[in-house]
Amino acid sequence: MTVKVIFIGAGPGDPDLITVKGRKVIEKADVIIYAGSLVNKDVLAPRKENCDVHNSAYLNLEETIDIMAKAIEEDKLVARVHTGDPAIYGAIGEQIRELKKLNIEYEIIPGVSSLFGTASALEAELTIPEVSQSVIITRPAGRTPKKELESIRSFSKHNATMCIFLGISMIDKVVDELLEGYTEDTPVAVVKKATWPDQEIIRGTLKDIAGKVKDANITKTAMIVVGDVLDPGDFTPSKLYDANFKHEYR
Structure with a gap:
């Protein structure tokens, strides 16, 4: 080597x-x-x-x-x-x-990535057909500034799956920005220390997640995931395993 x-x-x-x-x-x-x-x-x-x-x-x-x-x-x-x-x-x-x-x-x-550790902890697919086919990876502005076009407020208007790093300590601000594009009943999950023995999962909606996070006293090392993929209900299956789809794409 x-x-x-x-x-x-x-x-x-x-x-x-x-x-x-x-x-x-x-x-x-x-x-x-x-x-x-x-x-x-x-x-x-x-x-x-x-x-x-x-x-x-x-x-x-x-x-x-x-x-x-x-x-x-x-x-x-x-x-x-x-x-x-x-x-x-x-x-x-x-x-x-x-x-x-x-x-x-x-x-x-x-x-x-902790992003994928979080998804596995939530037993979730982040890209479900006709629910969301895009994942936005971002963080709120803090000591490190961000362009307005990269703000959570701006990204929220896409209604895609969003995974937010380094934002749990400012959960109220994050929720306020998310509500610019998502509705109050959009599913949200917070995973603290994904894949660690002391992993914690909090689930809710944009209406109540901030209160639940504060009640659990989660202030760091947590990922915020937002989007309908967390509670997709009935959805159209992927074409990947469709009986009429050519196997070379599998």
Whole structure:
């Protein structure tokens, strides 16, 4: 294996949901930098006894890059472990930019996003024929600003399935924006720590979900899913397994 920095998606929480490829890198890594506030530490269990482990919750970007650069100079393999899939709110873009400046090779191993861990916990298909064939992945504006065209208010007018990261602490604001396009009786689910042993699921509608979330005292590490796919009722089956459909598309 060429010495490099390898970004790994650790999955949503259950340590068995890391990919085989990601686990193999963790087994071989000389240095591991992991998102300690989010990644299940059991994901790191297969590491070597002498592996140097750093919790990035206590590091800024410069410190993180310094650790990587020093390790590469010493011909060490670096595993940079992120929660879920690093492509979604993983903050890898700025790390990659700095690695390119230093001519340090890197690779990205995808992971199971908390989005899909949430869908599995809800036993839901997010794209049901004639209910919703689109999934909007977004977050509310906070310290990180957003363009108005990317606002939850704007997206709500599509009435598609919407999965909202990093919004549970401002649930009232999120609901207000969602009501710009969805109706009050639109189904909503909140999943805290999907796939973890202490996973929690709250179901409701836009009319009552904020109150239910507050009653459950859920303030972080939760996904909000909105849309009729959560309670589709009777719907037209997919053409994928239609008896008259050619099998090559299956």
